[in-house]
Amino acid sequence: MLRLAAPVLMLAACAPRTPASLPAVPDPVLDRVVATFEERPVRMREVLQTAAESDFEGLLRRHLAKLALENRREELDVRNTDEERLARARLAVAAKRGEAGFAELVRRSGLSEEQYIRSYAKSPELDARLAAEKVVIHALLSSESAEVDLAGFERREAAELYRERLVMGAARASCKSCEKAPCPAHALPTPAVRVENLRLVRGSLSEDLGESAEKAVFEASPGDLVGPVRERSGAWVVVQLIARQGPRSTDSLMDALLADPPDDLETRAYVDRLLRSLRIVVPR
Numbered sequence: 001m002l003r004l005a006a007p008v009l010m011l012a013a014c015a016p017r018t019p020a021s022l023p024a025v026p027d028p029v030l031d032r033v034v035a036t037f038e039e040r041p042v043r044m045r046e047v048l049q050t051a052a053e054s055d056f057e058g059l060l061r062r063h064l065a066k067l068a069l070e071n072r073r074e075e076l077d078v079r080n081t082d083e084e085r086l087a088r089a090r091l092a093v094a095a096k097r098g099e100a101g102f103a104e105l106v107r108r109s110g111l112s113e114e115q116y117i118r119s120y121a122k123s124p125e126l127d128a129r130l131a132a133e134k135v136v137i138h139a140l141l142s143s144e145s146a147e148v149d150l151a152g153f154e155r156r157e158a159a160e161l162y163r164e165r166l167v168m169g170a171a172r173a174s175c176k177s178c179e180k181a182p183c184p185a186h187a188l189p190t191p192a193v194r195v196e197n198l199r200l201v202r203g204s205l206s207e208d209l210g211e212s213a214e215k216a217v218f219e220a221s222p223g224d225l226v227g228p229v230r231e232r233s234g235a236w237v238v239v240q241l242i243a244r245q246g247p248r249s250t251d252s253l254m255d256a257l258l259a260d261p262p263d264d265l266e267t268r269a270y271v272d273r274l275l276r277s278l279r280i281v282v283p284r
Contacts, residue, residue: 065271069132072274078134080127084254088130089121091258134253136262136270141250144202146218147242151195152235159228159236166225166240196265197242204269207276208232209239217241 030045093113096102106116120126139145153159205214208231216226220241227238262270 064275068271068274069135072135073131076135076138078131078138080130080134082121085126085130086118086121087254087258088133088261089117089126091261092120092126093117130257132267133257133262136267137253137257138250139201139270140199140262140266141248141253141256144218144244144246145199146202146244147197147199148217149195149197149240149242151238152231153228153237154235156228156230156236159238163225163228163238166238198266198269199262200266200269201273203276204273205239207272209237213239218244220244 027045030043030048032044033041034044034047035042093116106113109116109119111119151159151162153162202214202218205217209229213226213229217239220226222241222243225238225240228236229239231237
């Protein structure tokens, strides 16, 4: 009998026995038992219905991203030493230490914080995370990259207003009349918006913003603005270049990683670029 992964079985076990989108009449294929879960038979129709109702595209994307990162890790021969895993675990715990509930999590584990760190350093999750981060840092060091501030808006008018205020803020900074208080020409405040600071390898922006917008970002000077540009999701984006860097040495991957580890958005942007380079099309 075919054995399915536990998460799939758990989802299938919760699925309706006669899904509306599949024939409720007996069917030898749909009614075939393909696994058991907690001594209950799981039939093909339940598995298919669960897959149809779940985020199948998201699951597929995560699986392909994992494979792409593993392949790149092998190409680069990325290996983690015990000392590197321990250093990364310490950095992760230091970042979590101030968060609500973390101290309680460590207390419930029955370990001291040092024991918790050493236990985490030995986990497969930490090893995979560190390897993926090394792959991303290698790309940032070995390729042309840019640090940008990216702000997104639902409406173009809001994006244009944000850009106008940024331009005004730059003018205010160089205005002698604004030294004590903003002069009337520069008195309007910059609207409060969420701005993401990202480091991106060239090629990471072209899919969402278009090649011309990415070209403008990588040809801009620090402080320059690009946009509003409409990204693939429909949002309007304003990009401000903070810094641009050419290829650098990759001899000290771990030092660069510990100094500034890539965040989830930077990793996702790199994985998106990696998947495109492999010519894998994943619908969103």
